[in-house]
Amino acid sequence: MKNKAFLSTDLVQKKLQEAGVQPTLQRIAICKYVLCEGDHPTAEQVTKWAEKNLEKISQATVYNTLNTLVDAGLLRTFKLPHSEKVIYDCNTHDHYHFLDEASGSLYDIEAKDVSVEMKMPHQFKVNSMEIVFKGNFKS
Amino acid sequence: MKNKAFLSTDLVQKKLQEAGVQPTLQRIAICKYVLCEGDHPTAEQVTKWAEKNLEKISQATVYNTLNTLVDAGLLRTFKLPHSEKVIYDCNTHDHYHFLDEASGSLYDIEAKDVSVEMKMPHQFKVNSMEIVFKGNFKS
DNA sequence: AAATTATTTAGAATGACTCTAAAAAGAGAT
DNA sequence: ATCTCTTTTTAGAGTCATTCTAAATAATTT
Ligand SMILES: [Mn+2]
Ligand SMILES: [Mn+2]
Ligand SMILES: [Zn+2]
Ligand SMILES: [Zn+2]
Numbered sequence: 001m002k003n004k005a006f007l008s009t010d011l012v013q014k015k016l017q018e019a020g021v022q023p024t025l026q027r028i029a030i031c032k033y034v035l036c037e038g039d040h041p042t043a044e045q046v047t048k049w050a051e052k053n054l055e056k057i058s059q060a061t062v063y064n065t066l067n068t069l070v071d072a073g074l075l076r077t078f079k080l081p082h083s084e085k086v087i088y089d090c091n092t093h094d095h096y097h098f099l100d101e102a103s104g105s106l107y108d109i110e111a112k113d114v115s116v117e118m119k120m121p122h123q124f125k126v127n128s129m130e131i132v133f134k135g136n137f138k139s
Numbered sequence: 140m141k142n143k144a145f146l147s148t149d150l151v152q153k154k155l156q157e158a159g160v161q162p163t164l165q166r167i168a169i170c171k172y173v174l175c176e177g178d179h180p181t182a183e184q185v186t187k188w189a190e191k192n193l194e195k196i197s198q199a200t201v202y203n204t205l206n207t208l209v210d211a212g213l214l215r216t217f218k219l220p221h222s223e224k225v226i227y228d229c230n231t232h233d234h235y236h237f238l239d240e241a242s243g244s245l246y247d248i249e250a251k252d253v254s255v256e257m258k259m260p261h262q263f264k265v266n267s268m269e270i271v272f273k274g275n276f277k278s
Numbered sequence: 279a280a281a282t283t284a285t286t287t288a289g290a291a292t293g294a295c296t297c298t299a300a301a302a303a304g305a306g307a308t
Numbered sequence: 309a310t311c312t313c314t315t316t317t318t319a320g321a322g323t324c325a326t327t328c329t330a331a332a333t334a335a336t337t338t
Binding site (some may be wrong): 026058 | 318
Binding site for chain 2 (some may be wrong): 109117
């Protein structure tokens with residue numbers, strides 16, 4: 001299991017400021033979730049969490065905040081083949097994903113743990129790759 | 140460049156019947172495009188082609204037909220990271236894709252030309268992979 | 279040809295997300 | 309603190325690809 005450090009309000013605030021993002025109440029709250037507690041959440045999951053943890057928040061603010069965090073480089077996004085929903089990922093390093101087909105859970109796979117050999121025509125100059133492994137995660 | 144064989148009406152008709160799909164006028168026409176001429180088209184591109192090549196066709200029929208062909212195993216679908224649109228692929232063998240970032244063109248990459256080595260924890264049992272290579276295709 | 283079944287169709291509905299424009303909150307200067 | 313200016317939040321409308329609905333048409337079977 002991933003063991004992410006808890007982030008205090010102060011730390012989140014500093015992170016936001018360093019990224020050039022004004023640390024509003026809503027943004028700080030959402031960051032506590034997406035940069036820490038949340039594991040590859042969708043906007044819907046972020047909204048559900050936010051509605052429990054803030055007295056009031058609008059759908060639009062959740063989307064605005066997530067987009068702001070993406071633009072600031074604190075989050076990245078991707079989609080899985082089987083869903084329409086964008087997934088927000090606080091792991092901004094180069095990595096791939098493993099999808100447990102039974103549970104739908106997603107696991108990060110470090111880029112350094114994967115090596116891809118291509119014997120394809122030399123006209124293809126590869127700059128980056130997106131890989132989703134699908135299978136079963138056992139115990 | 141991909142050099143796909145032209146398919147006659149009769150051949151398409153047979154293909155559809157073998158796949159258990161009733162060969163209607165609309166389906167035969169769309170098949171001539173997606174199984175032959177078309178290269179990773181979207182539903183929109185299929186619609187445009189169909190509107191030129193049939194006196195009349197409805198949007199719904201294009202989607203219905205494409206879904207029928209997918210269910211019959213004659214097409215498969217996927218999406219690219221940067222677009223909302225489903226891409227229909229007549230190559231139903233195991234393969235990956237290369238996206239030329241300059242032009243947006245897609246190229247098939249044979250599975251046998253790619254080998255992936257994973258040094259990931261043994262709890263991950265991989266059944267399949269989806270890979271999109273991104274880069275530049277030169278001349 | 280009549281009856282039955284499958285397909286096509288126009289238009290409404292859906293769902294995730296973005297846009298609009300007005301209200302509220304925050305920042306900076308006094 | 310107050311005034312001013314800028315940024316953020318918000319509710320609700322709008323968008324876009326795709327699916328659904330239910331009626332019309334076409335194909336197949338009897
Ligand atoms: Mn953005
Ligand atoms: Mn389907
Ligand atoms: Zn990740
Ligand atoms: Zn392909």
